[in-house]
Amino acid sequence: MRYYEVSIFGLYLQNLIFHSEEKIPSLSEVIVDIKMKKNLRALVIKECEKPNFQTKAIKELTPFSLSKSQFELAKFISYYYATTIGFVLGFFSTSKEYSCKKLEILKKPNLSFEQQKALEFLNNQSSSLLFADTGSGKTEIYISLIKDYLEKGKQVLFLMPEISLTSQIKKRLEMYFKDNFFLWHSKVSKKKKQECLESFNEGKALLIAGARSALFLPFRNLGLIVVDEEHDNSYKASNKPYINVRDLALFLGSKLNIKVVLGSATPSLTSFYKQKVFRLKGTFFESRKYFLYDENELSLSPMLLNEIQVSLNKQKQAIIFLPTRANFRQIFCKNCGDTIKCPFCSIAMSLHKNRNLLKCHYCNFTKNIDQSCPSCKGLMLEARKMGTAELKELLESKFIHAKIAKFDSDEITSVKKLNNILKDFNDKKIDILIGTSMLAKGHDYHNVDLSVILGIDEYLFRPNFRSSEETLALAMQVAGRAGRKGEARVLLQTKNRAFFEKYIQNYDTFLKDELENRKDLYPPFKRLLRLIIEDIDKTKAQKLCEYLAEKLAIMKNIELVGYGICGIEMINSKYRFHILIRSDSYKALISIEEYVLQFKNINADIDPIEFM
Known part of the structure; x- marks a missing residue:
C-alpha cells in the first residue's frame, strides 16, 4: 500500500493523507471522498510515510495533472497571501500532458523606427515596462513580440483588464493570428471555455487573451506574459486571497524564466520604479489636444454646454466621464443634514429613478424611495451628486436632437451589450456617450473631438496614498479617448486646476515628483x-x-x-x-x-x- 499527501481543490483545508495500491506521480489529479462530500477533485502533492491513523482510499486517478509552473504559482500564492494550498488550487485548471506545435504567422505589423527600438529593448529584458503614450502603437509592438514566441512553439498569455476584452482586441488579434487564439474572461460561455481547455490538452492553445483568471490556465510551455494597462486596479482581487495578478506574473517570470512585459500610458509608480523602462512618446497618427478648465461645481455649466454644442455642430462626437452611476449618489435631508443610508452598510443609498428605488452599491439591498427622512421624519429631501442616468436626462432636455447613450455597469451587463454600444458609437449612431471609468479602458473612438471629465475632484481627495496617481491616470486615460486622429478638446470640471495643468500632459514629471512624496512612507519604498x-x-x-x-x-x-x-x-x-x-x-x-x-x-x- 502507498500513502499520499493530497490537497483538495477549492476547500479551505490542510493537506490530507489517502492511500492507494497504485504508484501515482506528484501533481496528478485524483478523486477522493471526505466526510459529507463525495467525488472531490484533489491533487497529489507527494508520496509519504504511513500515518498512525486510518486513511481512506483514493477512488480514481484522472488523466489530468497540474504543471510544475502552475504548482510553483499556487505555492507562492499560498505563502504570500497566507492561505491553504487547497483553497488556492480552486483557481487552477488541470490538463493532460501535451507538447505545443509551432505556428507560422504570415502577417506582421510594420513598425516605425521608435517602435522597432522599443521591441529590441523588450527583447533584451527578462521583465520590463513599455511606458507608451496613448495612440503611440504599443499594440503593434505586443503583436510583434507575440508572433516571435508563437513561431518558436511557445505559449503566450496576453492579460488585459476585463472590460478591455471587447470585439476590438479580438479583431486586432484576428488580423495577425486568425483563429489561433482564445479569449478567457468572466463573460465567456461555459461551452467556449470548455473548448479552450480541450485545446490545451491537444497542444493547440498557444495564445490566450484574457482577464485575471487566465493566469491559472494549464500552460506547460509559457514563454511570454504581456500585462496591458498594468496600472489598472482590476488586476487586484477584492476578496480573499487578495492577489494581484500583475505581481504574480512578475513572480512567475522570475521563477521560471518567462519574459514579462508590462505596458501602460499611465504606469503605476511601483512598476515605473522597479522595472527597466522604455519610453515611447508621441502618437501613431497626427493629433493635437487642447485642455480646457471649468472651475464650477459638478453641473451642466454654460462652458460645458457650449463645448458639446461645438462638437455637435461639426458632426463630431463627445464622451463624458462621471464617477457616479445611477441618478444620484445620495438623498440628502435639508432639515437634519443626514443621508438615507443602507440599513446593512453605513453608506448612502443611490437613487435609480427608472426603477423607482434606492439601491446600495455595496450589498445590493434595494428599497422604495423614502418620502420622509428616516432620521428626523423631515420632508425636505434633496438629491445630491449627479449620476450618469441623471446627466443623460439633463442633456436630453438640452440637446433634443442628439442621440445620447449610457456606458456604465448598470447599462453594460454582457459582452454583447458592450460590443453593440461600441459599434453604434463608432458607426456614429450615438452623438454623446456618458459613462463611468469603463470609458477609459482602451477603447478606440474614431470621431471623438471632445472628452469631458466631471466629478474628478471626488477621486483626488480619497483617503488613499495612491489617490493622486489613480486620479491623474484616470483623467489621462479618459482624455486619451479623444483625438485619436486630428484635433480634440479635453474639458475638465475641477477646482484643482493647478494640479491637472501641471501634470495631465506630463505624466513623467508626476512620477518623479510622486516618488519624492512617498520616500520612507509608502510603496514602492515600503x-x-x-x-x-x-x-x-x-x-x-x-x-x-x-x-x-x-x-x-x-x-x-x-x-x-x-x-x-x-x-x-x-x-x-x-x-x-x-x-x-x-x-x-x-x-x-x-x-x-x-x-x-x-x-x-x-x-x-x-x-x-x-x-x-
Whole structure:
C-alpha cells in the first residue's frame, strides 16, 4: 500500500493523507471522498510515510495533472497571501500532458523606427515596462513580440483588464493570428471555455487573451506574459486571497524564466520604479489636444454646454466621464443634514429613478424611495451628486436632437451589450456617450473631438496614498479617448486646476515628483499590510482591533501606521475596523498574516490598494 499527501481543490483545508495500491506521480489529479462530500477533485502533492491513523482510499486517478509552473504559482500564492494550498488550487485548471506545435504567422505589423527600438529593448529584458503614450502603437509592438514566441512553439498569455476584452482586441488579434487564439474572461460561455481547455490538452492553445483568471490556465510551455494597462486596479482581487495578478506574473517570470512585459500610458509608480523602462512618446497618427478648465461645481455649466454644442455642430462626437452611476449618489435631508443610508452598510443609498428605488452599491439591498427622512421624519429631501442616468436626462432636455447613450455597469451587463454600444458609437449612431471609468479602458473612438471629465475632484481627495496617481491616470486615460486622429478638446470640471495643468500632459514629471512624496512612507519604498476586522458586534470588533494594535506596536521590523474604525463603518450588517502596518520586510508582514489566521473575523490584505 502507498500513502499520499493530497490537497483538495477549492476547500479551505490542510493537506490530507489517502492511500492507494497504485504508484501515482506528484501533481496528478485524483478523486477522493471526505466526510459529507463525495467525488472531490484533489491533487497529489507527494508520496509519504504511513500515518498512525486510518486513511481512506483514493477512488480514481484522472488523466489530468497540474504543471510544475502552475504548482510553483499556487505555492507562492499560498505563502504570500497566507492561505491553504487547497483553497488556492480552486483557481487552477488541470490538463493532460501535451507538447505545443509551432505556428507560422504570415502577417506582421510594420513598425516605425521608435517602435522597432522599443521591441529590441523588450527583447533584451527578462521583465520590463513599455511606458507608451496613448495612440503611440504599443499594440503593434505586443503583436510583434507575440508572433516571435508563437513561431518558436511557445505559449503566450496576453492579460488585459476585463472590460478591455471587447470585439476590438479580438479583431486586432484576428488580423495577425486568425483563429489561433482564445479569449478567457468572466463573460465567456461555459461551452467556449470548455473548448479552450480541450485545446490545451491537444497542444493547440498557444495564445490566450484574457482577464485575471487566465493566469491559472494549464500552460506547460509559457514563454511570454504581456500585462496591458498594468496600472489598472482590476488586476487586484477584492476578496480573499487578495492577489494581484500583475505581481504574480512578475513572480512567475522570475521563477521560471518567462519574459514579462508590462505596458501602460499611465504606469503605476511601483512598476515605473522597479522595472527597466522604455519610453515611447508621441502618437501613431497626427493629433493635437487642447485642455480646457471649468472651475464650477459638478453641473451642466454654460462652458460645458457650449463645448458639446461645438462638437455637435461639426458632426463630431463627445464622451463624458462621471464617477457616479445611477441618478444620484445620495438623498440628502435639508432639515437634519443626514443621508438615507443602507440599513446593512453605513453608506448612502443611490437613487435609480427608472426603477423607482434606492439601491446600495455595496450589498445590493434595494428599497422604495423614502418620502420622509428616516432620521428626523423631515420632508425636505434633496438629491445630491449627479449620476450618469441623471446627466443623460439633463442633456436630453438640452440637446433634443442628439442621440445620447449610457456606458456604465448598470447599462453594460454582457459582452454583447458592450460590443453593440461600441459599434453604434463608432458607426456614429450615438452623438454623446456618458459613462463611468469603463470609458477609459482602451477603447478606440474614431470621431471623438471632445472628452469631458466631471466629478474628478471626488477621486483626488480619497483617503488613499495612491489617490493622486489613480486620479491623474484616470483623467489621462479618459482624455486619451479623444483625438485619436486630428484635433480634440479635453474639458475638465475641477477646482484643482493647478494640479491637472501641471501634470495631465506630463505624466513623467508626476512620477518623479510622486516618488519624492512617498520616500520612507509608502510603496514602492515600503510594504503595507492592512488587517480588516469584521463583526456583527461592534464592541467585539473594536476590542479585537485595540488588542492587536497593542501587540503589533511593540513588534520588531514593523511600524503601526494607524488603526480604528473603517471609512465605511459597516457592510452587510458587520462593523468594520482596520489596522495598517508598514515594513521594509515582506517576511515580517507575512508572519503577521499567518498569526491572524487564527481569528475567523479578520482579513489580511497585503499590498492593499483600497483603504475605506
